[in-house]
Every structure is written in structure tokens, then in C-alpha cells.
Amino acid sequence: MNLSTANLRTDSLALFQTGLAAADPRDAVRQCLHINDGTRRITPDPKHPDTLRQGQWRNIHLIAIGKAACAMAEAACEVIPANLLASRPIVVTHYANVRPNPDFDLLGAGHPLPDAAGVRAAEIVIERLSHAKAGELVLVLLSGGGSALLPSPADGITLDDKIRITEQLLASGATIDAINCVRKHLSKLKGGGLARHAHPADVHALILSDVMGDDPSAIASGPTVADATTFADAITVLQNHGCWQDAPAAIKHHLQQGALGLRPETLKADDPIVAGCRHSLIGSNRHSVDAMVEHARALGYDTTIHAQPLCGEARIAAATWAADVSRLSASRTATRSAWIAGGETTVTLGKTLPGIGGRNQELALAFALAAERHGLRGDWCLLSGGSDGRDGPTDAAGALVDGGSLHRCRQAGIDPLAALADHNAYPALKAAGDLLLTGATGTNVADLQILLMRSTPD
Secondary structure (H helix, E strand, O other): OOHHHHHHHHHHHHHHHHHHHHOOHHHHHHOOEEEEOOEEEEOOOOOOHHHOEEEOOOOEEEEEEOOOHHHHHHHHHHHOOHHHEOOOOEEEEEHHHOOOOOOOEEEEEOOOOOOHHHHHHHHHHHHHHOOOOOOOEEEEEEOOOHHHHOOOEOOOOOHHHHHHHHHHHHHHOOOHHHHHHHHHOOEOOOOOHHHHHHOOOEEEEEEEOOOOOOOOOOHHHOOOOOOOOOHHHHHHHHHHOOOOOOOOHHHHHHHHHHHOOOOOOOOOOOOHHHHHEEEEEEEOHHHHHHHHHHHHHHOOOEEEEOOOOEOOEHHHHHHHHHHHHHHHHOOOOOOEEEEEEEEOOEOOOOOOOOOOOOHHHHHHHHHHHHHHHHOOOOEEEEEEEEOOOOOOOOOOOEEEEEOOHHHHHHHOOOOHHHHHHOOOHHHHHHHHOOEEOOOOOOOOOOEEEEEEEEOOOO
16 A cells, blocks of 8 residues: 555545544534523524524423434533433433443443334333423434334334334335335334324424434434325335335234224324424534535545435445546546545345445445446545444444555455455455444444545655
8 A cells, every 4th residue: 555545544534533523412412402591492503593492391301312312411411400300311322332321211222123122212211201291391312223223113013023124124225214114104103103102292302313315204213203104105115125025914914004094194294293393403414524525625635525415226326436436537637636425325135145244335345346447547545434333234334445455355365346246345345454443433424435536646
């Protein structure tokens, strides 16, 4: 690895850390919660006074759900006086993000597949919400992973049923929106269900978004907002992704009954409950992308934001990006260039047993192969990483590849093309020394991608 490439890799890691810092859940919560002379104010954006919400709520019920739940709850409790808390805050997060706090009821749960601990956590949340009253506020702190972390199967459906259908949808390459549509209609809390349980108290959600477009009904499957999807939509999702025929019988029965109007729909916009529910976006993938762009420009890179979030099949998105960059870079005069992107790709598994990896690792390996195929000139490196520090069922957040990655991989006796075909990117990237290992970051705003290029060596 030459000095130029080594410097590009160093800059990529620095930019990734900037993206994570922009999604810091503590700062995001502290900036929008205010208690002053008895007034409780929520001001997520000082530049937009219309987003202000305030009241004289006599009690606040605090519930934090997601991979950033610990940090968000800690920040909220720094602002909210203990005498205003109706009870001990409930914090539900992934096991890797558990940070013990004697002041919380801290509950670890499974992700991306739900588990029994998550079901128990959901029962505790529902029981706590039953004590919320008019004139009180249920403050919900939401971050990525909330859908899986707080499963509350609808009557007649078991946790195993939900795990099975989630596994089928994940393997099918279904988007997060499609998966959440199904989840909402199999749950007591998703799709506005939490708001129903909190009624008649007011509800406000502070949201750290891990969803492209920041649709609040998609983040953690929208437990506090109205849902536009229907039981019929959920059936269509399963049919379109080849999951309907093998879906558990209880799930098919429940969805069919719902489509016939024999099960209550998710919370709709015209429900009176919605009037007491508001939300604030306090962090997102775009916030992190913008911060990385500003830092890259400060480092002297001619910087471009990728036109659209990187979504769709990981290997296709990578190949398309490599082709575009190869074409565009030929006409660029800048010595140092940066392309910054964010998104959340998918990986569709075949019928054969897949290898080890995740969508970011697959995207990085596919990009390296496409860059080789297109003859990408100059020194370059690509970082693709999950902002939560975890990519698929691995200990890596993603990968950082460069023009020498495939050579290092082949020297180790691994065929990178075969590894990509088998969805086995992890061992190939490990052999090349290209895994991105961060550990749990305590936040989650989907994935971040940084492509740096230098036309001439240092």
C-alpha cells in the first residue's frame, strides 16, 4: 500500500467518525429538551419556531427504545428533574448497547431477530403505559432497531411466527419499509399501537432516524404515529417477495382476518388519538452525510454528495457507483475528490446456504471488483459502514477497501469473485485487512459511504 492510499484510508476513517459524531444521541436530545419555571418545552430546531411544543404536564413517562436508547435516556434525565418523572425510565436496547444505569429499568433484547426478552420488554412497556393519565406526557425516545427490539405479537401469533416471517423477509431482499409494513400488522405496539396504549396522555417522540427519507411511520415501525398501510398491503408484501406460501398459518389467518375488517387496523390519521401525538426529528442519515461533506471540503477534497441514497441490491448499487465514478473521474481536474453517500442497501440470499457478511461488506467487495473491471484510475479507497457498528451477523461495521484489496485477498488464496457470489465477503475482506471494526457505536442512522480518490500520488 503506497503512502497516497494510506492517507486516503486515514481520511476516510476520520470522515466516518465525523458522521457518527453528527448522530450523537446525547447532544441531539439535550439540544431540544428544556425545563424552565415549570414549563416543559420541546424545541428540536431553533430555526423553526413552529416546531415548538410546550405544556404544563405534571408528570413525564420516559420510554427509550432502540440502539441509541441508553445515551438518549441519559441525556433526557440530565434535563428532566427527577420529581417530574412519573416512574423509573424504561430503556430497551440491543444487548451490545446495554450500559447499566441504576436509575433506569434497563432491558436488553434481540436484533435483527426479535427474542423472548424483547417480548417481555414490550409487556413491561404496555403495563407502564396503562398508568399514563390525561395531563401527563409520554416522552418516547426512538432510534434504529426499535422494530425488532420491542416485539409484541398480536393475539394468536407467537414470537416464533414473527421470527420466521422476519427471517423470510430479510432473506428475500425486502426493503425496510416492506418489512415494517408486515411488522405493524402483526404487533400491538407498532403502527401507532404505543400511542393507543398511552391514551389519554399526550405523546411526543424524539426520533433519531435510521430510515431513508425519515418517514416517522417507518422508523421503529412508527409506534407513536398514524400508519397509512393496511392489512391488504402486508399480504401483498409477502406475496410479492415469495413469502406468502411458506408463512406461518397463524400469520396468514391474522392478516386475512384483518383484510376482511375482523381485526383492528393500525392507527389512522383520522383517529382522535393522533391529535395528542407529535414527534421531532433530532438526527438522521442526511445530517451525518452533510457533516462528512463539510469535513471533506475542509480537508481539501472536491466533494460531491451522491445524487440519491444508496439503496437496492448492494452489489448492483456498488457496480453502478463504480461505473459512474470511473466515467466522471476521467473528466475531473481536481487532484483529490470525494463522493459521500448514505443509505441502506439489501442483500438477497439464494437457496444455498450463504457465507458470512453483511450489506456493507458486500457493497465494498462488489465495488472493488467493479473498480477493477472498469479500470478505475488513480489511488482510491471506499469505506462503507453501518453507523451502529454492526453489519449483518458479524463483528464488523463494514469494510474499507482500496485499489490493492483484491490483490491482498488473492494472495491469501481467496477468490473475491467467488466470495461475492457466495455472499461470503467477511473472510475475503478479513484476509485483505479491510474489515471496519468499531464495536457498538451507541447510535444508528443507517449506513455511511465515503469514496476518496487522488489522481496523483503524494
